[in-house]
Amino acid sequence: MTSTLRPLGTSDLRVFPLALGGNVFGWSADEERSFAVLDAYAAAGGNFVDTADVYSEWVDGNEGGESETIIGRWLAARGNRSDIVVATKVGAHSPLKGLSAATIKAGAEESLRRLGTDHIDLYYTHFDDESVPVEEIVTALDQLVKDGKVRAVAASNISPERLRASLDFAEAEGLARYVALQPEYNLVAREKYEGPLLDTAAGAGLAAVPYYGLASGFLTGKYRPGRTVESVRAARASALAETARGQAVLAALDEVAEAHGAEPATVALAWLASRPTVAAPIASARTVEQVPALVAVADLTLTADEIARLTAASETPEG
Numbered sequence: 001m002t003s004t005l006r007p008l009g010t011s012d013l014r015v016f017p018l019a020l021g022g023n024v025f026g027w028s029a030d031e032e033r034s035f036a037v038l039d040a041y042a043a044a045g046g047n048f049v050d051t052a053d054v055y056s057e058w059v060d061g062n063e064g065g066e067s068e069t070i071i072g073r074w075l076a077a078r079g080n081r082s083d084i085v086v087a088t089k090v091g092a093h094s095p096l097k098g099l100s101a102a103t104i105k106a107g108a109e110e111s112l113r114r115l116g117t118d119h120i121d122l123y124y125t126h127f128d129d130e131s132v133p134v135e136e137i138v139t140a141l142d143q144l145v146k147d148g149k150v151r152a153v154a155a156s157n158i159s160p161e162r163l164r165a166s167l168d169f170a171e172a173e174g175l176a177r178y179v180a181l182q183p184e185y186n187l188v189a190r191e192k193y194e195g196p197l198l199d200t201a202a203g204a205g206l207a208a209v210p211y212y213g214l215a216s217g218f219l220t221g222k223y224r225p226g227r228t229v230e231s232v233r234a235a236r237a238s239a240l241a242e243t244a245r246g247q248a249v250l251a252a253l254d255e256v257a258e259a260h261g262a263e264p265a266t267v268a269l270a271w272l273a274s275r276p277t278v279a280a281p282i283a284s285a286r287t288v289e290q291v292p293a294l295v296a297v298a299d300l301t302l303t304a305d306e307i308a309r310l311t312a313a314s315e316t317p318e319g
Helices: 031-043 066-078 101-115 134-146 160-173 196-204 234-241 244-260 264-273 288-299 304-314
Strands: 019-021 048-050 085-090 120-125 150-156 178-182
Touching: 019 031, 031 066, 031 288, 066 085, 066 101, 085 101, 101 120, 101 134, 120 134, 120 178, 134 150, 134 160, 160 178, 160 196, 178 196, 234 244, 244 264, 244 304, 264 288, 264 304
Parallel strands: 019 048, 048 085, 085 120, 120 150, 150 178
Antiparallel strands: none
């Protein structure tokens, strides 16, 4: 990898241009396989791992926190905590839902315990809680920063209006302000981010760290019309393969990938990495074999024509 680390918004964090998603750890990847994936990512120069306290509560027999626990054990086993930027989230885990000040504080303590660390590098509000004033949320996050338990704060799944209000309050009071935003954003899902939310983020110097960077695996190219794929996320991805937009995007991905001798997944992530505000797309891997196509985004630069071709395909009506 020849990539240099990218600055994360206005923070002092510097991250690899591909964040490794931890949602699969404790779900479709057990601890042994998760360690192997994390090892492969780190060996390629990766230093940015994304998780949440709720991962993977949805699995029968799980309680949530499994992903954080696995990552914490890996950090301890490898002795590399200072080399890894760890991002996690609060607000969606059943025992600690919402964003009251007490919930944010308790959630951070639980995440620190599971991760086996004394600080979280990037702490997100997972889903905005509009029942709580932004003043309470921002003040609680600021206290975690003051206490040295969190280095930087960020938001995910938030409206432009609430994001702007949060930033304005933090600036007026001299409190820790959001440095990053985690929106759903990829070649087949642009509407939720592009527009007022992106404009707000760009105006405030926030870095975007998009989730579903590969649209639940659809943009890897393995999902095609009429093809059956064995995966826990197959239903969502297979449905995209039947749409006019999905097929147009796959055709453009195939063409650009062939020109570079690259995987479609790498091209899809490179398009995302080229977009305004984006610092590092998130993508997950449940096997070591899936890692190279993800980290290769660090060394793939698309031409302006290729970016335009992909962008045009992504604007095809869903049909």
